[in-house]
Amino acid sequence: MIELKGVSKSFGHTQAVKQISFKVNEKENLVLLGTSGCGKTTTLKMINRLIEPDAGEIIIGGQNITHQNPEILRRGIGYVMQNIGLFPHYNVSENIAVVPKLLKWDAIKTNQRITELVEKLHLPKQCLTMFPHELSGGQQQRVGLARALVTDPAVLLMDEPFGALDNVTRSSIQAEFKALEELKRKTIVMVTHDVQEAFELADRICLMDKGEIVQIGTPKELLYHPTNDFARKFLDGQRLALEFKVIKINDLWDFLPKQQSLETEKADQLNPSIWDAMESIRKVESGKIQVANIQSEHKTIDFQQLTQAFNQYKYHKAHE
């Protein structure tokens, strides 16, 4: 869907991006991760031609974007800016309607779409006539997302989309973001310097350093098969929390004690969160819990069995 081939960009003597190449598959969420100044935003802005590369090619949907009119290209790509970037003198409705207006949508179509998005993004209706400074940070963030989604673009670029939020608001918006059906249809490139956020949201992570790609892979590949010391050390401080994020009960299944499956009617009453190792470990502290794998088979386990399986899995991954 999106392909970068040998793309470079310098600003004066600063080589911001050096010969990078990667592909983003359709409906995939690729997260560009790295410390401040490693070239993430420059890379993202080259995908919608807010910055022009010095060398290399960027192909979207089979077309080299250099041959496209930048305005038209940008209308087909949703963009959530760093620090949200709402227009202060436009109310919420006008902020969301910027691109529909450029595309000359009629008022009915625009209003229908805005109403739909406001509902999906859990914004109160009365927000529509308010100005950005009258909204909370979380609400502004949602308006920024609504603006990027309004024309239902196939590609969405997001630059630190949750960066301006406190931790609590941030994790609740991240959870809503993950659950939003509309986003599951999109090819997304997202920038963050937050490792936890990358692991929470990415299908694959592109770890960058000094304008170069250090490693591209799934969160699990980065955790268990880092390509070099930089990649290993980048995750080291938060390794345990990241393992809890990526390991699912399904991964632990063969390390959990063998048991008979529960009867169907009992299985139906189970909470789906028990698929998640992190959630299980929180709940199992108070006794036994029932967990499920992707075939919907169930086991009843206690804390010791869960932590034992977790350690065995880690050992197995470290030695495979």
Ligand SMILES: Nc1ncnc2c1ncn2[C@@H]1O[C@H](COP(=O)(O)OP(=O)(O)OP(=O)(O)O)[C@@H](O)[C@H]1O
């Ligand atoms: N317009 C510009 N003019 C000059 N230098 C720039 C410009 N934009 C970026 N740079 C430099 O290019 C390098 C990469 O910047 P970039 O913003 O892409 O990094 P980043 O990884 O997104 O960082 P951050 O997370 O802090 O936004 C930095 O050294 C930065 O100072």
